[in-house]
Amino acid sequence: MAPQEMDVQRALELLHMSVFSQSVSPCGKYLAAGNSYGEIGIFSLSAALSAEAKEESKKPVVCFTAHNGPVYALTSTDRQLLSASDGELKAWNWAEIVKKGCKEAWSRRPPYRSSLEVPEINSLQLNLKDNSLLLAGGDCTVHAMDLETGVFTECSRPQYGKWIRCLATDSDWMVCGGGPALTLWHLRSVTPTTVFPLAPAQHHAMFYQDLILCAGQGPTIYHLQLSGDVRAQIPCSPRALHSLCLNQRSPEHKVLTAAGSSHKIDVFTNFGYRAFSLAFA
Amino acid sequence: MSSDSSKKRKPKVIRTDGAAPDGKRSKADAEQDVKYYSEETEVDLRDPGKDYELYKQTCEELQRLMAEIQDLKSKGSKDSAAEIEERRIQSCVHFMTLKKLNRLAHIRLKKGRDQTHEAKQKVDAYHLQLQNLLYEVMHLQKEITKCLEFKSKHEEIELVSVEEFYKEAPPEISKPDITLSDPHHQTLARLDWELEQRKRLAEKYKECLTSKEKILKEIEVKKEYLSSLQPRLNSIMQASLPVQEYLFMPFDQAHKQYETARHLPPPLYVLFVQANAYGQACDKKLSVAIEGSVEEAKALYKPPEDSQDDESDSDAEEEQTTKRRRPTLGVQLDDKRKEMLKRHPLSVTIDLKCKDESVLHLTFYYLMNLNVMTVKTKVTTAVEMTTPISAGDLLSPDSLLNCLYPGDHGKKTPNPANQFQFDKVGILTLNDYVTELGHPYVWVQKLGGLHFPKDQPQHTVTADNSLSASHMEMTMKLLRTRLQSRLALHKQFASLEHGIVPVSSECQQLFPAKVVSRLVKWTAITYEDYLELSYTKDIVEAGLAEDTHLYYMALIERGTAKLQAAVVLNPGYSSMPPIFSLCLTWKGERTNNNDDNIRAMESEVSVFYKELSGPKPGYQLLTNQLQRLCVILDVYLETESHDNSVEGPKEFPQEKMCLRLVRGPSRMKPFKFNHPQGFFSHR
Numbered sequence: 001m002a003p004q005e006m007d008v009q010r011a012l013e014l015l016h017m018s019v020f021s022q023s024v025s026p027c028g029k030y031l032a033a034g035n036s037y038g039e040i041g042i043f044s045l046s047a048a049l050s051a052e053a054k055e056e057s058k059k060p061v062v063c064f065t066a067h068n069g070p071v072y073a074l075t076s077t078d079r080q081l082l083s084a085s086d087g088e089l090k091a092w093n094w095a096e097i098v099k100k101g102c103k104e105a106w107s108r109r110p111p112y113r114s115s116l117e118v119p120e121i122n123s124l125q126l127n128l129k130d131n132s133l134l135l136a137g138g139d140c141t142v143h144a145m146d147l148e149t150g151v152f153t154e155c156s157r158p159q160y161g162k163w164i165r166c167l168a169t170d171s172d173w174m175v176c177g178g179g180p181a182l183t184l185w186h187l188r189s190v191t192p193t194t195v196f197p198l199a200p201a202q203h204h205a206m207f208y209q210d211l212i213l214c215a216g217q218g219p220t221i222y223h224l225q226l227s228g229d230v231r232a233q234i235p236c237s238p239r240a241l242h243s244l245c246l247n248q249r250s251p252e253h254k255v256l257t258a259a260g261s262s263h264k265i266d267v268f269t270n271f272g273y274r275a276f277s278l279a280f281a
Numbered sequence: 282m283s284s285d286s287s288k289k290r291k292p293k294v295i296r297t298d299g300a301a302p303d304g305k306r307s308k309a310d311a312e313q314d315v316k317y318y319s320e321e322t323e324v325d326l327r328d329p330g331k332d333y334e335l336y337k338q339t340c341e342e343l344q345r346l347m348a349e350i351q352d353l354k355s356k357g358s359k360d361s362a363a364e365i366e367e368r369r370i371q372s373c374v375h376f377m378t379l380k381k382l383n384r385l386a387h388i389r390l391k392k393g394r395d396q397t398h399e400a401k402q403k404v405d406a407y408h409l410q411l412q413n414l415l416y417e418v419m420h421l422q423k424e425i426t427k428c429l430e431f432k433s434k435h436e437e438i439e440l441v442s443v444e445e446f447y448k449e450a451p452p453e454i455s456k457p458d459i460t461l462s463d464p465h466h467q468t469l470a471r472l473d474w475e476l477e478q479r480k481r482l483a484e485k486y487k488e489c490l491t492s493k494e495k496i497l498k499e500i501e502v503k504k505e506y507l508s509s510l511q512p513r514l515n516s517i518m519q520a521s522l523p524v525q526e527y528l529f530m531p532f533d534q535a536h537k538q539y540e541t542a543r544h545l546p547p548p549l550y551v552l553f554v555q556a557n558a559y560g561q562a563c564d565k566k567l568s569v570a571i572e573g574s575v576e577e578a579k580a581l582y583k584p585p586e587d588s589q590d591d592e593s594d595s596d597a598e599e600e601q602t603t604k605r606r607r608p609t610l611g612v613q614l615d616d617k618r619k620e621m622l623k624r625h626p627l628s629v630t631i632d633l634k635c636k637d638e639s640v641l642h643l644t645f646y647y648l649m650n651l652n653v654m655t656v657k658t659k660v661t662t663a664v665e666m667t668t669p670i671s672a673g674d675l676l677s678p679d680s681l682l683n684c685l686y687p688g689d690h691g692k693k694t695p696n697p698a699n700q701f702q703f704d705k706v707g708i709l710t711l712n713d714y715v716t717e718l719g720h721p722y723v724w725v726q727k728l729g730g731l732h733f734p735k736d737q738p739q740h741t742v743t744a745d746n747s748l749s750a751s752h753m754e755m756t757m758k759l760l761r762t763r764l765q766s767r768l769a770l771h772k773q774f775a776s777l778e779h780g781i782v783p784v785s786s787e788c789q790q791l792f793p794a795k796v797v798s799r800l801v802k803w804t805a806i807t808y809e810d811y812l813e814l815s816y817t818k819d820i821v822e823a824g825l826a827e828d829t830h831l832y833y834m835a836l837i838e839r840g841t842a843k844l845q846a847a848v849v850l851n852p853g854y855s856s857m858p859p860i861f862s863l864c865l866t867w868k869g870e871r872t873n874n875n876d877d878n879i880r881a882m883e884s885e886v887s888v889f890y891k892e893l894s895g896p897k898p899g900y901q902l903l904t905n906q907l908q909r910l911c912v913i914l915d916v917y918l919e920t921e922s923h924d925n926s927v928e929g930p931k932e933f934p935q936e937k938m939c940l941r942l943v944r945g946p947s948r949m950k951p952f953k954f955n956h957p958q959g960f961f962s963h964r
Contacts, residue, residue, distance in 0.1 A: 008857055009888075011823050016884035018877070020946055069964070072946055120945050131718040203946060217875075239874050242946050261877055261947070 002274060013037060017280060019259035020242045023074035023081060025094050028250020030061070031257060032081050033265055034071025034096070039063055040083060042097055043278045045253045048267065059281040062100055066090060073124040077135075078149070080105060084121035084135060089145070110135060110143045166214070170207035173226070175214070177202035182214055184226065194228040203260075204244045213256070215241035215273075221258055223271070237277055238262035290634040320531065324388045326718035336382045343375045410901030440471045450474040471919030516599075541571045544578040546625050546647045547744040548654050548729030553629050555728070564757060567633035572644070577626035581649075617706040621650045622714055633760055641764045645729070646719055651699050653711075654729045658682055660764065670778065674831055675767050678839055682722065683757050683829050684852040690829045691720035695733050724759075727752040737908070762898065766854050769900035777803040777835075782908045788895045790956045791905060792936070798844070798911040798918075802836035806847070816872040817862045825849065825860055837911055840932055844914050848903075855899040858890040859906060867918070877947045882913050885952045889964075913952045916961055920950045937961055 006198045018036040025032065029046045041060035048057045067085035075082050081092045090107040110121070125134040127144075167176045176184045182196040182205060199215030207213075211231065212224040217240045223232040238260030245257045256268040257278075264277040353365050366472045414738045440446070448456060454474050459466045525532060542553050553569060560567035625647040633641040642659040658678045674680055683690055694700075694711040703709070711721060726733065730744035776783040782800050784792065811817055811832040820826050831850040836843060851857035863879050865871045873880040886893075886906045893905035918933040920942050938960040939951045951961035 004853075005856055008825065008851075011825055011887045012858075012860065015819055015823055015825075016880060016888050018880075018947060070945065122946055239880075240877055240947070261880060262481075 014263040015281060017263040018070075018193050018242065018261045019238075019263070019265055019280075020070055020072050021074040021083075021258055022243050022245040022259055022265070023076045024245060024247045024249055025081075026076060026078045027094075028113070028247055030098070031245070031247070031265075031278070032076070032083075032183055033060075033175060033259055033278075033280075034066065034074050034085075035263070036070040038067040038069055038071060038085060040064050040066045040070070040074070040081075041072055041280050042094075043265070045247065045250075045255065045267075048276070048278060049253055049255065049269070053077070053276075058278045059146055060278075061098060063280065064100075064102060064103070066104070069120065072120055072122050073135075075124040075126055075157065077126060082124055082126075084124050086120050088116035089124075089133075089135065106147065110145070125143055127252065131156055148193075166205045168205045168207055168212075173207070175205045175207070175212055177205060177214065177216075182224075184212070184228075194226070196197075196222075196228060197230070198222060200240075203240070203242050206237065206244055207244065208246060208271075213244060213246075215244050215258060215260070217258075221256075221268075232272065234268070234273065236260075236266045236274060237264045294539055298949065320384060321388055321392075324385055324392065327385065329389060332382055332385055335378070339375045339378045339382070343372055343379070346372045364781050374521055383959065436476060437471070440475050443467075443471075446471050446474060466797050502587065538569075538571055541575055541627070545571065545627050546627070546649065548652075548726075548731050549625070549627065549629050549645060549647050550643055551730040551744040551746055551749045552654070552728050555605060555730075555746065556629070556631050558750075559753045559757065563754065568632045568634075568756065570632075571627060571848045572630055573625075573627035575627070581626070614707055618708055621706055621708070622711070622718060623649055623703060624718065625649050633757065633764070635761055635765055635768075637765075637768070639764065639768055641760060643760070644719070645725065647729075648718065651694065651696060651702065651711075652731065653694055653696050653721050654725045654731065655715075655721045656682070656725045657719040660767075670805070675771050679720075680829075680831075681767060682763065682853070683762070684718065685722065685756070685763060686724055687853065689723045691715070691722040694721050695723050695726050696731075697733060724752065724756050728756060763852075765898070766900050770850075770854065770903065773901075773904050774803065776876055777904070777907070782911065783901075783904050784908050785895065788893075788905050788908075791893060791954070792908050792912050793954060793959055795936070796908065796911050796915060797936075798837050798839040798914045800835060800907060800911065801838045802834070804834050806832045806834050808832055809848060811849070814862070814864075816864050816874065819873075820849060820862055835907060835910075837907075837914055839914060839918060842914070842918055842933075844910070846907075846910060850903070855894070855902045858887065859903055861886045861906065861910065863910075865914075865917075878917060878950050881947075881949055881952060882910070882917065885913055886910055909954075912954060916952055917950055 003034055008137040009163055016036075019033050020036065021034045023032045024030070024045075029044065029092055031043045031045050032040055033043065034040050041063040043059075044057065044061045047053060047061075048157060051056070066083050067088065067090070069086035071083050071085050073084040076094070079094060081097060083090050083092065088107055088109050093105050096102050121135050123136045125136075127134060131147045133145045135145065166182075167174065169175075169187070172187050174187050176183060176185070177196075182202045182257055183192045184194040184196070185191065186193050196212075196214075198214070198216070202216035204212045204216070205212060205214035210226065212226070213221060214224065215221045215236075219236050219239050219241070221234040221236060221241065221244070223234070225231050236258050238258070239262065241258050241260035243259045245259075247253055247255050247257070255275075256271055257265055258268070261263040263280040265279070266274045266277050269275045294919065350365055350368050350372070353368075372902070396418050417450060441449070450470070454470055454477065458676055459470075461467070467638055491876060525534075542550060545553060553571065556567065556569045560569060628647075629645045631643045631645070633643070635641070639660065639662040642661065644657045644659075646657070647653075648655065658681050660676050660678075660681065668676075692710070692712045692715070694703075699711070703711075708714075710719070715721075728749050730746055730749040732748050773783055777800060780800050780802075808826075808828050808830075812821060817826065826832075826849045829852060831852070833848040833850060835846040835848060837846065838844070843866045845866070847862045847864075849860045849862075851859065863872065863880060863882055863883050865876075871879050886909055890906065891908060895901035895905055915933075916937055916939070919935040919937055920939060940960060940962050941951065943949065944951070944963045949963055951963050953962050953964050955962055
């Protein structure tokens with residue numbers, strides 16, 4: 001392909017890219033983002049947040065193709081980055097990931113019933129207590145994988161109709177949403193306390209201090225109070241947001257990053273407004 | 282007393298003088314008179330010294346006597362008279378002695394003088410003799426030196442060396458027995474030999490001269506013969522023209538072309554040569570011709586004297602006209618502009634024939650003052666085509682060759698030096714004159730061998746053959762591809778305007794058998810219209826939609842759902858894909874702003890276009906894209922989840938086979954068609 005054609009191809013790809021997942025490195029200086037083309041881009045938060053940040057600092061330090069399908073979920077242990085896509089799970093060492101030509105440490109496939117369609121893995125959750133990984137995917141099943149041995153066990157098969165997209169817990173409270181509206185549950189009594197008046201489906205929710213941050217179909221992040229009031233709506237560049245990530249691991253790079261249906265990842269230093277955007281290139 | 286003495290003396294004197302002449306006279310009768318008194322002989326006999334003493338004595342006596350006389354006289358006595366008389370007589374005698382002595386002295390003197398004179402004369406004679414002899418000696422010496430210095434001419438002649446002489450000369454000349462010993466004879470012999478040789482050589486020289494004359498005459502004759510041959514050959518060539526045409530071997534034509542080509546300006550000449558070479562070597566369907574007026578081209582290069590005369594004439598004319606009426610500033614500027622944009626009277630035409638018999642005509646012009654080449658295009662097709670309305674711009678000469686190479690839009694002059702020239706005459710940009718002058722694309726300059734480095738005006742950019750050659754093949758291929766793709770689009774547009782998406786048999790496998798959505802409308806829109814659409818902002822921001830591109834709007838309908846697709850067609854179709862932006866009007870307006878699935882549909886068509894290229898060279902990309910758009914609209918509508926709140930059945934029952942209806946965090950619909958199983962899945 002001539003360089004001009006490659007530029008056009010890449011430009012088109014960038015236009016139609018969606019970033020589905022993000023994860024922060026154990027040291028807190030790097031942000032990994034997975035997109036719809038199966039690429040994982042590693043951004044350097046320290047470079048982007050520093051005083052003399054240039055345009056190049058907002059581009060990925062390294063970007064490699066991790067999977068054939070979109071990277072739907074990313075999570076980090078203290079040494080590895082785990083990425084999940086169409087029916088496969090791969091692990092990458094954070095130490096080597098910044099160098100080019102990084103190879104995965106291991107890759108696993110959870111056992112699936114049907115071989116015709118390979119279901120995607122939508123969500124990963126680390127269970128640090130017993131060193132296991134929970135995978136939830138499109139086959140409506142939750143798998144648990146032991147990180148040491150790599151053995152999968154099937155856990156539960158919820159057969160509810162409407163899909164649950166996001167879930168967050170904070171001691172007594174749980175907020176979940178997706179198909180149904182975002183709802184705050186009180187865990188002890190297992191009753192919904194507040195239903196938030198948000199029209200679009202919410203894709204991600206998290207507790208932060210005394211607020212609930214959530215984002216979804218529209219191009220805004222909502223700051224909600226537990227009482228149900230919408231405290232703030234922050235506009236972002238992606239049209240729909242799929243993932244919010246809060247960098248708790250490094251105090252000087254404590255930012256909120258939001259990614260969605262765009263090749264840009266918004267970075268919020270002060271959660272009230274968008275500071276700048278990292279972008280895939 | 283004294284008178285007496287003188288009287289007495291006189292006769293003596295007379296006697297002596299008389300005696301002398303008498304002596305002389307009477308030499309003849311000397312025997313007669315032997316007794317003459319010769320005082321001259323007496324002189325020889327008397328001793329001069331004694332005479333001198335006598336003289337002294339006499340003088341003293343005389344003085345004594347006088348003194349005595351004096352005394353006597355002074356005393357004055359009477360008897361003294363006798364004494365006085367005596368004394369007087371004595372003194373008279375003494376006087377006579379004195380006289381004698383005087384005479385003797387005179388004679389002696391005379392004699393002495395005579396003798397001196399004689400001696401002197403002798404000496405003079407000797408002296409003269411000596412002088413004469415000396416002169417003679419000198420003269421002889423000169424003569425001797427002259428003789429000694431005499432160079433005989435024979436020494437100037439270069440003779441052969443002695444050894445050679447003895448080797449070559451025949452013995453009767455060299456006479457070795459004499460000459461070896463005698464250098465004089467040797468030299469003589471050598472000179473003889475030299476003379477003989479020279480005589481021989483002189484004869485040879487005469488012979489050669491005559492032969493040269495003969496040969497010159499022969500050459501003259503042959504030249505005349507040849508010059509009379511030329512017109513005969515010309516007439517033969519003329520006669521053979523019809524035969525050439527009959528045999529399709531236009532040598533004459535090619536020759537004429539080369540003649541005309543000599544008058545081309547350098548960039549056009551380079552283009553002509555390279556295109557001709559390429560056509561002969563690689564591409565039989567390429568033909569090159571030169572058009573225009575050769576006389577005008579020749580007239581451009583008038584000799585300088587004529588132009589000076591013209592200048593002075595025109596100055597005179599100008600003065601006259603300014604007196605009458607000043608031309609307005611605008612008219613002057615206009616004239617200057619016309620002058621600056623003047624074209625060379627000759628132009629090069631290249632015709633590219635394609636497989637389907639359509640021809641692309643390119644005419645290349647050269648703007649002399651700007652040192653820039655331009656091109657005008659024309660397309661003739663094998664079959665008369667009715668132009669569909671939307672395809673108006675496809676084959677228009679203005680935009681046919683836009684962006685042949687990326688970014689080469691031909692709106693700006695490629696020669697940076699032109700900007701300064703333009704400023705002088707108030708031309709903003711060459712773009713204003715493009716319709717009459719042609720487009721100054723960068724590839725045209727490269728074909729003419731003109732290379733303009735960016736942003737650096739150079740004084741002279743001369744035409745370079747290697748630059749032209751390296752670009753020729755690529756450019757010709759691109760030109761053909763461009764023409765073919767435009768013609769293919771032309772045909773496709775004709776079909777699209779009738780609502781039919783033409784899908785060739787090779788591409789049928791990309792789509793399911795049954796497609797319900799239909800293309801209803803296909804129109805061309807302007808760039809400004811495109812910019813105003815709300816759902817095209819991303820594409821414009823990404824720099825993928827520029828004013829050199831072509832814009833179209835497609836409308837696909839199924840039932841109550843209407844899908845508007847705005848299409849950006851890059852001039853480099855089909856290596857550059859068309860880009861689609863969608864807006865679905867069905868139960869509200871959905872675009873990529875508010876519906877991720879619409880975004881996915883766009884990416885299906887725009888990003889994954891490689892699957893839709895079809896067989897090479899991929900001219901069916903657009904129609905395949907449109908067909909796929911119809912297919913995924915079907916999928917979208919059919920897989921839309923049923924809204925239970927609304928009464929009635931689904932408007933679009935699901936007919937497509939899908940493994941899963943939604944997938945992933947963004948709840949994607951299955952847009953990917955799998956062949957040959959015929960079901961839809963997700964990417």
